[in-house]
Amino acid sequence: xxxxESMGLLRPNEMTKxxxxxxxxxxxxxxxxxxxxxxxxxxxELGFSKRVVIITDSAVKRLYGTALEQYLVSDGxxxxxxxxxxxxxxxxxxxxxxxxxxxxxxxxxxxxxxxxLGGGVIGDLSGFVAATYLRGVPLVQMPTTLLAQVDSxxxxxxxxxHGQLKNRIGAFYQPSLVISxxxxxxxxxSREFANGLAEVIKSAVVWDKEFFAYLENSIxxxxxxxxxxxxxxxxxxxxxxxxxxxxxxxxxxxxxxxxYGHTIGHAIETVSDFAIGHGEAVAIGMVAAARISxxxxxxxxxxxxxxxxxxxxxxxxxxxxxxxxxxxxQAMRHDKKIHEGKLRFVLPxxxxxxxxxxxxxxxxxxxxxTCRKNEEA
Ligand SMILES: NC(=O)c1ccc[n+]([C@@H]2O[C@H](COP(=O)([O-])OP(=O)(O)OC[C@H]3O[C@@H](n4cnc5c(N)ncnc54)[C@H](O)[C@@H]3O)[C@@H](O)[C@H]2O)c1
Ligand SMILES: [Zn+2]
Numbered sequence: 311x312x313x314x315e316s317m318g319l320l321r322p323n324e325m326t327k328x329x330x331x332x333x334x335x336x337x338x339x340x341x342x343x344x345x346x347x348x349x350x351x352x353x354x355e356l357g358f359s360k361r362v363v364i365i366t367d368s369a370v371k372r373l374y375g376t377a378l379e380q381y382l383v384s385d386g387x388x389x390x391x392x393x394x395x396x397x398x399x400x401x402x403x404x405x406x407x408x409x410x411x412x413x414x415x416x417x418x419x420x421x422x423x424x425x426x427l428g429g430g431v432i433g434d435l436s437g438f439v440a441a442t443y444l445r446g447v448p449l450v451q452m453p454t455t456l457l458a459q460v461d462s463x464x465x466x467x468x469x470x471x472h473g474q475l476k477n478r479i480g481a482f483y484q485p486s487l488v489i490s491x492x493x494x495x496x497x498x499x500s501r502e503f504a505n506g507l508a509e510v511i512k513s514a515v516v517w518d519k520e521f522f523a524y525l526e527n528s529i530x531x532x533x534x535x536x537x538x539x540x541x542x543x544x545x546x547x548x549x550x551x552x553x554x555x556x557x558x559x560x561x562x563x564x565x566x567x568x569x570y571g572h573t574i575g576h577a578i579e580t581v582s583d584f585a586i587g588h589g590e591a592v593a594i595g596m597v598a599a600a601r602i603s604x605x606x607x608x609x610x611x612x613x614x615x616x617x618x619x620x621x622x623x624x625x626x627x628x629x630x631x632x633x634x635x636x637x638x639x640q641a642m643r644h645d646k647k648i649h650e651g652k653l654r655f656v657l658p659x660x661x662x663x664x665x666x667x668x669x670x671x672x673x674x675x676x677x678x679x680t681c682r683k684n685e686e687a
Contacts, residue, residue, distance in 0.1 A: 324343070324541075325342025325345055326341045326342060326541065328341065328552060330464065330555070330556065331556060332484045332556065332559050333484060335484060337485055337488065338487055339463075339552070340487070340489050341459070341544050342490075343491065343492050344491065345491040345492075346377065346494075349489060350386075350387060351385075352487055353382075356486055358448055358486075359421040359423075360387050361387070361388040361389075362382060362387055362388070362389055363389075363413065363416055364389060364424075364427050365394070365425070365427070365428075365436040366391065366392075366426075366427040366428050367393065367396045367400070367432055368394075368396060369396055370428040370432070373454075373494070373497055374491075375393075378425075378452075379391060394409070396431070400431055400432075401434055401435050401471045402471060403472075405470070406435065406438060406439050409436075409439045413439070417447070420444060422447060422448070423447065424440040424443075425452055426450065426451050426453075426485075427454065429455035429457065429502075430455065430458045433451055433453055433458050433462050433468075434462060434468055434470070437451070437466075437468030438468040438470050440483065446483065448486045449484075450486060450488070450489065451489070452488075452489045452490075452491070454491070454494040455495075455505075455506060456498065456503055456505070457505055457506040459492070459506070460510055460513065460543075460544055460547035460548060460551065461551065463485070464488065465555040465565075467480065467482060467561075468480055468482075490548070492537070492544055495540060496535055501587060503533070504590070504625040505588060506589065507533075507589065507624040508592045508624070509547070509589065509592070510525065510543055510547050511525060511593075511596070511617075511620060511624060512596060513546075513547045513551065514550075515570060515596065515658055515661055515664070516550075516567045516568065516658075517553070517662065517663075519660070521546050521547075521550070522616075522662065524542070524546070525620060526616065528542070529620060529624055533624070533625065566656065567656055567666070570599060570656040570658070570664055571595035572656075573642060573654070574591075574598045574638065574642065574675070575588070576595075576642075577641035577642040578594055578630060578638055581637040581638050581641050589626065590627050593626035594627055594629060596621065597618055597621060597628045598675070598679055599656065599658065600618075600658050602670055602675065602678055603657040603659070605674060608657065608658075610660065613661050630680075636676060638679055639672050639676050642675070654666060654667075655667055657670075
């Protein structure tokens with residue numbers, strides 16, 4: 311457990327509000343420490359009913375759910391907490407069905423919001439339930455992992471898995487509000503934290519070279535849970551995702567740049583049978599994609615060194631640990647991002663800018679994954 315005292319909890323009124331406008335509707339993303347305590351006020355401002363439903367998992371309920379319930383009850387709200395188990399397997403139609411059954415006892419008014427309190431699993435699942443129940447009820451995302459705060463709570467993609475197929479059944483459904491209480495990040499395990507850092511670094515590489523430089527200067531403070539550095543990191547990552555998503559709400563083109571590191575990353579996750587976590591796999595994928603770009607004569611060797619160094623300092627791997635590179639290449643051929651039979655890659659042109667290509671040969675992918683090719687960097 312990380313010390314919450316170091317999170318800046320003593321300044322609960324400080325926060326940053328980022329507006330995101332999608333489908334003509336504005337949603338505020340509030341980022342800062344200690345924000346759960348302000349939830350009641352924001353719900354009132356949005357005109358929701360005095361009854362709310364919190365969907366969460368058992369671990370997050372214990373850490374933050376009960377306290378959130380108390381904040382709301384003391385402000386006159388009636389609170390129902392629906393609890394699911396933890397883990398990716400909860401993102402299923404079966405769990406959604408269980409939640410629909412429980413919701414039918416609760417819903418008196420359509421203005422009763424669902425508060426999704428937890429990581430990306432809870433956000434995606436609760437968002438899917440909110441999008442479909444009564445053809446849509448209000449949704450408030452309350453992300454408690456770094457990944458969920460910087461990535462999954464922004465952009466309106468909600469889904470459940472279909473067997474082994476991830477996010478196969480879903481919708482675009484925007485929340486009415488996102489409350490990212492950065493103090494909750496203090497209890498994340500270090501692996502979960504690094505997982506989110508991979509998406510943070512990804513945002514900087516695809517969009518914002520100044521943010522990348524900021525991360526180079528601040529990564530130690532961020533990992534030490536310095537309150538200010540954490541808030542700044544979440545805010546800047548949210549701004550990047552917001553800008554990209556606002557320009558391509560329905561994921562038709564530009565949003566694809568957020569898949570940087572993910573084509574190889576997904577393959578690595580699959581061949582490791584998910585022993586390698588998502589962020590770790592994306593980290594290896596980002597370095598591999600940068601090496602491919604470097605081999606193609608695009609990405610500068612010095613920038614490759616900077617990228618690899620930052621990823622390492624973030625506590626993430628930069629190379630495949632003893633896995634068959636060929637197996638990873640095979641797995642990539644089954645990736646949904648394959649475009650007309652060719653592998654589509656997002657590669658860095660420079661730190662802060664990426665390009666998309668389907669002209670990467672499988673042999674080059676294999677070479678950079680096995681590190682057979684000597685690096686110029
Ligand atoms: N919708 C999108 O755009 C989008 C984008 C990226 C990822 N995702 C999805 O997000 C999911 C992964 O999310 P995740 O990485 O947050 O994992 P997760 O939701 O499984 O959470 C990881 C673990 O951390 C625990 N936890 C959550 N908050 C905590 C806290 N503050 N302190 C201690 N423990 C805490 C949870 O109980 C869980 O066991 C995947 O299903 C992925 O598909 C969605
Ligand atoms: Zn990701």
